[in-house]
Amino acid sequence: MKRWTIDRRAMVTVGLAALLGACSVIPKGADRAGPVVTTPTPEPTQSLPSDETRHRIALLVPMSGTNGAVGQSIANAATMALLDTNASNLRITSYDTAKGPEAAARQAIAEGNKLILGPLLGSNISSITATARAADVPVISFSNDTGAAGPDVLIMGHIPEQSIMRTVQYARSRGSQNFAIIAPDGEYGARAEEAARRAVAAYGGTMVWTERYARGNTSIVSAAERLKAHGGYDTVLIADGARLAAQAAGVLKPRAGGTPQLLGTELWSGEGSVTRASALRGALFSAVSDNRYKRFVDSYEARFGSQPYRIATLGYDAVLLTLRVARDWRVGRDFPDRALRSEDGFLGLDGAFRFGPNGLVERAFEVREVRDGAVVVVENAPARF
Numbered sequence: 390m391k392r393w394t395i396d397r398r399a400m401v402t403v404g405l406a407a408l409l410g411a412c413s414v415i416p417k418g419a420d421r422a423g424p425v426v427t428t429p430t431p432e433p434t435q436s437l438p439s440d441e442t443r444h445r446i447a448l449l450v451p452m453s454g455t456n457g458a459v460g461q462s463i464a465n466a467a468t469m470a471l472l473d474t475n476a477s478n479l480r481i482t483s484y485d486t487a488k489g490p491e492a493a494a495r496q497a498i499a500e501g502n503k504l505i506l507g508p509l510l511g512s513n514i515s516s517i518t519a520t521a522r523a524a525d526v527p528v529i530s531f532s533n534d535t536g537a538a539g540p541d542v543l544i545m546g547h548i549p550e551q552s553i554m555r556t557v558q559y560a561r562s563r564g565s566q567n568f569a570i571i572a573p574d575g576e577y578g579a580r581a582e583e584a585a586r587r588a589v590a591a592y593g594g595t596m597v598w599t600e601r602y603a604r605g606n607t608s609i610v611s612a613a614e615r616l617k618a619h620g621g622y623d624t625v626l627i628a629d630g631a632r633l634a635a636q637a638a639g640v641l642k643p644r645a646g647g648t649p650q651l652l653g654t655e656l657w658s659g660e661g662s663v664t665r666a667s668a669l670r671g672a673l674f675s676a677v678s679d680n681r682y683k684r685f686v687d688s689y690e691a692r693f694g695s696q697p698y699r700i701a702t703l704g705y706d707a708v709l710l711t712l713r714v715a716r717d718w719r720v721g722r723d724f725p726d727r728a729l730r731s732e733d734g735f736l737g738l739d740g741a742f743r744f745g746p747n748g749l750v751e752r753a754f755e756v757r758e759v760r761d762g763a764v765v766v767v768e769n770a771p772a773r774f
Contacts, residue, residue, distance in 0.1 A: 706737030
């Protein structure tokens with residue numbers, strides 16, 4: 390990965406060999422005012438008319454079933470992007486992966502689509518790649534399944550390891566030296582621990598101890614008690630959501646002050662319980678900026694009468710990305726996927742991002758601190774690479 394500039398300091402990025410490939414986490418959204426309203430671009434039931442002036446783009450997301458509301462939210466956001474930009478050179482058609490991702494991909498290719506946006510779930514990627522590759526159609530997935538990335542499969546979802554890297558880098562700049570980790574058993578905990586170890590090594594700190602636990606209040610409290618008895622650290626990363634993190638924090642900082650410095654992960658973003666737990670006061674974590682998201686939510690509600698899922702911004706940004714590339718893309722030709730590797734990157738609702746040679750997205754994260762009743766940005770995300 391390339392380096393980006395943060396307040397005149399170079400942020401070192403390290404190639405993480407073990408990323409969160411097995412996790413297909415769908416970020417939660419705010420409570421919606423009502424059912425997610427459908428867009429005027431449903432799954433096609435007949436052949437599309439010929440196009441001589443518009444590029445055909447396929448949106449492969451679940452439009453029914455368990456994750457149907459999430460997929461519809463992404464589809465709505467994609468429609469918003471077209472409306473907001475007055476784009477007339479793209480035809481985006483939705484295909485329901487809940488009825489079979491492989492069948493959806495075959496239909497999308499048969500109907501002349503030159504780019505696939507999706508799927509949402511990492512488990513669906515392998516089902517569509519063979520069909521897409523045979524037709525030289527690149528895939529931009531909304532998943533964070535980093536193990537599926539490749540030259541023609543780009544991973545656009547938020548990668549948790551990058552949040553951990555950013556937080557550790559900031560903590561080191563504030564004097565943290567000796568780090569410890571409390572992480573859950575399973576894939577997420579293992580990958581979070583590996584990311585933290587690599588980040589600490591990259592920024593010159595020392596990893597002194599790790600405690601693992603089975604998810605549950607009692608278990609994480611026991612892990613925190615074992616860590617407290619061990620000692621020797623000044624900073625602790627708690628790799629879990631805000632509710633369980635608060636349980637561990639209550640053991641490590643019972644008086645909500647002093648040391649150790651607590652660190653969280655991207656799982657804390659948008660969690661109201663972060664500010665309600667006094668033991669988390671002063672804790673740090675990183676996430677993509679919400680500056681543009683608030684305006685997006687207002688516009689989405691005005692159009693569809695409900696609030697979007699947080700992940701819907703990926704659908705919006707994927708369309709913006711496609712429009713930028715489409716400036717030099719002739720209708721009927723293969724998608725110019727080399728343009729997706731621009732070192733300058735792209736700017737979307739979630740801030741600056743770009744794709745590396747390995748197909749993984751690299752995002753700009755801001756650092757936040759939990760204070761009395763609020764979460765405050767203490768270091769802004771870089772505006773560009």
